[in-house]
Structure formats: C-alpha cells, structure tokens
Amino acid sequence: MRRLFGCFGLLVILALIGGGVWVVRDWGAAGPAEQNVTVVVPNGASLSTAAGQLEEAGAIRNARWFVILSRIFGGDAHIKAGEYRFPAHLSQSDILKTMQGGDTLQRFVTIPEGMPSVLVHEALMKAPYLxxxxxxxxxxxxxxxxxxxxxxxxRQSVVDRMQKAMAEYLAAAWERRKPGIAVDTPRDALIVASIVEKETSKPEERRTVAAVYSNRLKRGMMLQADPTIIYPITKGKPLGRRILRSELEAKNDYNTYTMTGLPAGPIANPGRESIDAVLDPADSNALYFVADGTGGHVFSETLEQHNANVQKWYAIRRSRGEM
Structure with a gap:
C-alpha cells in the first residue's frame, strides 16, 4: 500500500511539473495570428476587456486563459490604453509586455520643406484618426x-509640437549665425529662408541663393523673387500657369518686384537647411540667378552677365517647345 501511494504521489508530482512546463511554454509560445493584428484598447479598459478584443482579433486563442496567465506571469503593471499593432504569431507574453509598456502604434504626418501653411492644414485634416x-x-x-x-x-496637439520645434530650431540657429548677415531678427531670417526654400530644390544651391538675397538686401535692391508674387494669389499653392504682367506689377505687401526690403511675412514653412543658409550664406558677390535647364540655376554678379544667361535659358525653353 505504501508503495502504491508512493507511486501515485510521484505521478502527481510529475504531472504538476509537466503541467507547469507546458504552461510556461504556452505563455511564451508563438501566437495563432497568421498576420499582423491591430487592436484598440480604450481608456479604462480592464485586462479582461482587452483579452476579449485580442481573442476576437485572433491574436490569442482564449481570453480567460490569457487573463489567468497574465496574472501569474505578468506582475503588477497595468495595461495602457491605445492602438496596438501586434506582429503575426506574437506570443501572449510579448503581447502583455507591449500593452503594459504602452508601445502603441505610431502614425506619421509628413510636412516637406517649403510646404505652405494652407497645405499643412489640409494634410492634418486628412491625417487618419486625428x-x-x-x-x-x-x-x-x-x-x-x-x-x-x-x-x-x-490636430492641435500636433500643430503645437510642430510650432514648438520651429521656435526651438530657429532660436538655436540664430545663436550660431554668421556675423554681418543681412537680416536683423530671427523673423526676418525666417522670411528670407522661406523665399530660398521656394527658389531652389537643390540643397547645394541654398547658400548661394541666400547670398544673392543677402547681397540685394544690403544694397537696398528689390529682391525680385517670383514666389513672392504668387503667394498673395494662392497662399503658397502652385500657380499652375505663368505669372501675368498685371500680377508682376501688382503692389502689395508681398510683391518684391514693386517694393524694396522684405515681404510682410514668410511665404512658406522653410526647412532647417534653408534657415541655416540664410544665417550663413555663401561667400559670393552674385546678385542674379536664372534657371539653367537642369533643375538648378546659374549665378551672375552683373546685369550684363545675367541678361546673357537669361537668353541662354530662353533658347533652352524654345528648344523644348515651351516658348
């Protein structure tokens, strides 16, 4: 009888050990999801509620079992609300760690250099789930x-972060500005940077374009920047056609063909590189530039040189059937 009870006890112990091993393995084993699963845990949701959503989405096999194992292995940390994306076959253990750590799904809205605020507004209004x-x-x-x-x-919280980032970058860039630059305030630097941003898409040209406008400001010349003509018409959106003579001659606070000095404000949201270019322009005496047919520009110091370059550009356009 003693031997019988001894054998039975041994079997019970072995069963418990085997069951424990199986439980541990099940907790860390690959989950059932065949593809990525997205689950939204609302504010105030309990672990049981979240488990039900996980089971419904196919991330786990059994909600009740998940809750039991979470209480055994998961510690005291609470799960956090948010949207989660779990990779295919993620284990129950890693699913719980993700929710306890608040590693929520990150979405992105991208604002390219030179985007005007009217298009920033459109981008934010279209961004899903804001x-x-x-x-x-x-x-x-x-x-x-x-x-x-x-x-x-x-959306306002995202705008606040965007504006805070600009204020901080502009302040830091202003502190490291080159002595003797043409602008007297960070705001003026921002205005010129917005023009530079709209005038060239080639990073290597930014500092030279900035030098042209710096030289013109120092000499009291008109900036004569085409994008400043377009801004009052479209608020920075593409014009989609050639500038009319009436628009070229229009008198307003932005048209730098009919006024000296800077326009009333920025004409776009300039990027870091354009801000840096204005605060450290190239060492150049150039006063003019015109397109060169390759997406870049050719720069000149005299009006005579500039007029010759303009004729070359016209010849390129004629060869393309654009004139």
Whole structure:
C-alpha cells in the first residue's frame, strides 16, 4: 500500500511539473495570428476587456486563459490604453509586455520643406484618426519634418509640437549665425529662408541663393523673387500657369518686384537647411540667378552677365517647345 501511494504521489508530482512546463511554454509560445493584428484598447479598459478584443482579433486563442496567465506571469503593471499593432504569431507574453509598456502604434504626418501653411492644414485634416478642428497655422511657424501621433490625438496637439520645434530650431540657429548677415531678427531670417526654400530644390544651391538675397538686401535692391508674387494669389499653392504682367506689377505687401526690403511675412514653412543658409550664406558677390535647364540655376554678379544667361535659358525653353 505504501508503495502504491508512493507511486501515485510521484505521478502527481510529475504531472504538476509537466503541467507547469507546458504552461510556461504556452505563455511564451508563438501566437495563432497568421498576420499582423491591430487592436484598440480604450481608456479604462480592464485586462479582461482587452483579452476579449485580442481573442476576437485572433491574436490569442482564449481570453480567460490569457487573463489567468497574465496574472501569474505578468506582475503588477497595468495595461495602457491605445492602438496596438501586434506582429503575426506574437506570443501572449510579448503581447502583455507591449500593452503594459504602452508601445502603441505610431502614425506619421509628413510636412516637406517649403510646404505652405494652407497645405499643412489640409494634410492634418486628412491625417487618419486625428481629432478636432484647427485653424490654418501662421505661415512660417511649422518646422518641416515627420511627426508621430497615435489614434485619438488632437490636430492641435500636433500643430503645437510642430510650432514648438520651429521656435526651438530657429532660436538655436540664430545663436550660431554668421556675423554681418543681412537680416536683423530671427523673423526676418525666417522670411528670407522661406523665399530660398521656394527658389531652389537643390540643397547645394541654398547658400548661394541666400547670398544673392543677402547681397540685394544690403544694397537696398528689390529682391525680385517670383514666389513672392504668387503667394498673395494662392497662399503658397502652385500657380499652375505663368505669372501675368498685371500680377508682376501688382503692389502689395508681398510683391518684391514693386517694393524694396522684405515681404510682410514668410511665404512658406522653410526647412532647417534653408534657415541655416540664410544665417550663413555663401561667400559670393552674385546678385542674379536664372534657371539653367537642369533643375538648378546659374549665378551672375552683373546685369550684363545675367541678361546673357537669361537668353541662354530662353533658347533652352524654345528648344523644348515651351516658348
């Protein structure tokens, strides 16, 4: 009888050990999801509620079992609300760690260099899962970049981060400005940078374009920047046609063909490189530039040189059937 009870006890112990091993393995084993799974855990949701959503989405096999194992192995940390994307076959253990750590799904809205605020507004209004209404941001206050957000964030909170980033970058860039530059304030630097941003798409040209406008400002010459003509018409959106003579001759606070000095404000949201270019322009005496047919520009110091370059550009356009 003693031997019988001894054998039975041994079997019970072995069964418990085997069951424990199986439980541990099941907790860390690959999950059932055949593809990535997205689950939204609402504010105030309990572990049981989240487990039910996970089971429904196919990330786990059994919600009740997940809750039991979470309480055994998961510690005291609470799960956090948010939108989660779990990779295929993610284990129950890693799913719980993800929710306890609040490693929510990050979405992005990208603002390219030179985007005007009217288009920033459109981009934010179209961004999925952002909430709330916003006004069009003040031109030049948004730092172009990619900004992460999570489902349910407000559009205003994203704008606030964009504007904070611009204010901080402009302040830091201003502190390291080159002595003797043509602008007296960070705002003036931002205005010129917005023009530089719209005038060239080639990074290697930015400092030379900035030098042209710096030289013109120092000499009291008109800036004569085409993008400043377009801005009052479209608020920075593409014009889609050639500038009319009446627009070229229009007198307003932005048309640098009919006024000296700077326009009333930025005409776009310039990027870091254009801001840096204005605060450290190239060592150049150039006063003019015109397209060279390759997407870049050719620069000149005299009006005679510039007129010759313009004729070359006209010849290129005629050869393309554009004139």
């Amino acid at each position: 909430t709330g209404e916003i006004d069009i941001p003040v031109e030049g206050t948004i730092l172009p970049d990619s900004y992460a957000y999570t489902r349910g964030d407000t």
